[in-house]
Amino acid sequence: MTLKVDISHEFDGFSLKVAFEVGAGITALFGRSGAGKTTVINAVAGLLRPDNGTISLGDQTFFNSATRRFMPPAQRRLGYVFQDARLFPHLSVTENLTFGIRYAPRGVAGPDLDDVVHLLGLQPLLDRAPAKLSGGEKQRVALGRALLSRPQMLLMDEPLASLDGPRKLEILPYLERLRDGPLGLPILYVSHAVDEITRLADQIVLLRQGQVQQTGPLFDVMADPAVLPVLGVREAGAVLQAQVVSHAADGLTRLRISAGDLHLPGVQAPVGTTIRLRVLAQDVMLSRTHPAGLSALNILPVTVTGIHPGEGPGAAIALQAGSDRLIARITARAVTEMALTEGAECYAILKATSVAPESIGR
Amino acid sequence: MTADAAAWEALRLSIWVSVWATVLAVPLALWVAWLLARGRFRGKAMLSALVHLPLVLPPVVTGYLLLMAFGRTAPLGRSLDAVGVTLAFHWTGAVLAALIMGFPLMVRAMRLAIEAVDPKLEEAAATLGAPRWSVFGRVTLPLIAPGILAGLVMGFAKAMGEFGATITFVANIPGQTQTLPSAIWTALQIPGGEGQAITMVLMASAVAIGAVLLSEVLARRVAARIAGT
Numbered sequence: 163m164t165l166k167v168d169i170s171h172e173f174d175g176f177s178l179k180v181a182f183e184v185g186a187g188i189t190a191l192f193g194r195s196g197a198g199k200t201t202v203i204n205a206v207a208g209l210l211r212p213d214n215g216t217i218s219l220g221d222q223t224f225f226n227s228a229t230r231r232f233m234p235p236a237q238r239r240l241g242y243v244f245q246d247a248r249l250f251p252h253l254s255v256t257e258n259l260t261f262g263i264r265y266a267p268r269g270v271a272g273p274d275l276d277d278v279v280h281l282l283g284l285q286p287l288l289d290r291a292p293a294k295l296s297g298g299e300k301q302r303v304a305l306g307r308a309l310l311s312r313p314q315m316l317l318m319d320e321p322l323a324s325l326d327g328p329r330k331l332e333i334l335p336y337l338e339r340l341r342d343g344p345l346g347l348p349i350l351y352v353s354h355a356v357d358e359i360t361r362l363a364d365q366i367v368l369l370r371q372g373q374v375q376q377t378g379p380l381f382d383v384m385a386d387p388a389v390l391p392v393l394g395v396r397e398a399g400a401v402l403q404a405q406v407v408s409h410a411a412d413g414l415t416r417l418r419i420s421a422g423d424l425h426l427p428g429v430q431a432p433v434g435t436t437i438r439l440r441v442l443a444q445d446v447m448l449s450r451t452h453p454a455g456l457s458a459l460n461i462l463p464v465t466v467t468g469i470h471p472g473e474g475p476g477a478a479i480a481l482q483a484g485s486d487r488l489i490a491r492i493t494a495r496a497v498t499e500m501a502l503t504e505g506a507e508c509y510a511i512l513k514a515t516s517v518a519p520e521s522i523g524r
Numbered sequence: 525m526t527a528d529a530a531a532w533e534a535l536r537l538s539i540w541v542s543v544w545a546t547v548l549a550v551p552l553a554l555w556v557a558w559l560l561a562r563g564r565f566r567g568k569a570m571l572s573a574l575v576h577l578p579l580v581l582p583p584v585v586t587g588y589l590l591l592m593a594f595g596r597t598a599p600l601g602r603s604l605d606a607v608g609v610t611l612a613f614h615w616t617g618a619v620l621a622a623l624i625m626g627f628p629l630m631v632r633a634m635r636l637a638i639e640a641v642d643p644k645l646e647e648a649a650a651t652l653g654a655p656r657w658s659v660f661g662r663v664t665l666p667l668i669a670p671g672i673l674a675g676l677v678m679g680f681a682k683a684m685g686e687f688g689a690t691i692t693f694v695a696n697i698p699g700q701t702q703t704l705p706s707a708i709w710t711a712l713q714i715p716g717g718e719g720q721a722i723t724m725v726l727m728a729s730a731v732a733i734g735a736v737l738l739s740e741v742l743a744r745r746v747a748a749r750i751a752g753t
Binding site: 234236241248311 | 644649655656658666
């Protein structure tokens, strides 16, 4: 079932015009604050009526400005997890969870209360009142409540934004379970946090000032130097899949990627699993010759596939490493001095690598 | 009829009239409060002004306007009379007068309560599949319950105390339209009636204080339930 969005909307001097499709898995709607993310997700949910365009899910038309079709939010059957949880304060956790069950059409498959309580670890919370829950617990209940309304799809608007670091880590595994579990719900996930997206998303829709800048599979989009200005110099970087080969006694883990092996600290995932690695563009150095006598352990042979000069003194270099792609951010002067051109062979030195702290299992 | 029996009769009638006025006003007041709090329509300011009119008009004027509209010879009164409803100089008229005088107070309390409900909660309920009426019944209504209760008490207290509009519209007929305030006023007109007046003053005060205490207890329970303690 594919969600198709093609809308335009004007408000307060801001104009939004976006078109994209969302299929299975987690699709991240990414952009800085003010890019129009919440406007888009609210339009999908039916909480906002766009000026023009169409929104459909499978063969159901949610909105069509030409035929004046507007399906009310209650009939769309989309589970919406809000940034601020929005639990009903006068109902217990159990009553919140089961709020939407009675509105789901008869015979629709979906999880029951036990499944959701088990999936999200809600057993100890059931009799409590929302006011007595922590931020992370509230979000888990909100997620369970959305799931129990038996939605066709989940919408999540920055569900982790209001949580601090440890609370985020508490929720992320549940979201991964949801993605990889038997429910298999498509999820539209709004976020401005690159680390959440690299950990969770399969697809990414990059919004910038009310326009879709780029869309596609996460690995492709993140490895495209053109996204560097959108993500920002500090956040841009390719995402790789790596297999855990072995854990050494000194605390380093050997990880296999297509271009060779990497040795990284702090990897908890068991041997044999696949994890995602995020290699920040600013953490990649380039050398024309194989460097010797360097403290860096992780050196990969790469081919330059593109050079994108930036506005300032920097340049983004697209690299092919085996079947993977990387981005390096170096100075334009270095590009000239090293005589880097497309097709040039060189070595990428990974100064440091930020690794998602837990296995992603794919 | 002894003086005490007359006092009890006035009390009974006042409570009877006030309960009717309150019960009849609540649904309408809730609807108007909803319109004023959430509605977006032309003439909202007009509606608000109209609702609040009885608060600023002299009660006697309101009573006289009612008489002009619902008197037996007035067009509206005549048509109502034809279907068997009599208002002027009848206890039902006292209900109408009490209802109209208490209405702005009720609407005000309920409107404040509705405005305090975060519409985001109602949105959340809608995304869970709840139709409009369900959202109101399962989310909005429980959350505004304290406001409704407050409005109820205000309306009831106002109805119990209503004098000017009532005596103008339905007069002061013992056992029929003589409410407690009218009876107190009457007693004070008679030499030596102070004793009877004081009995009724105590009655009126007891009912008023009782109503406030009851509403306080109920409001606390509701608030505790909503805060989830």
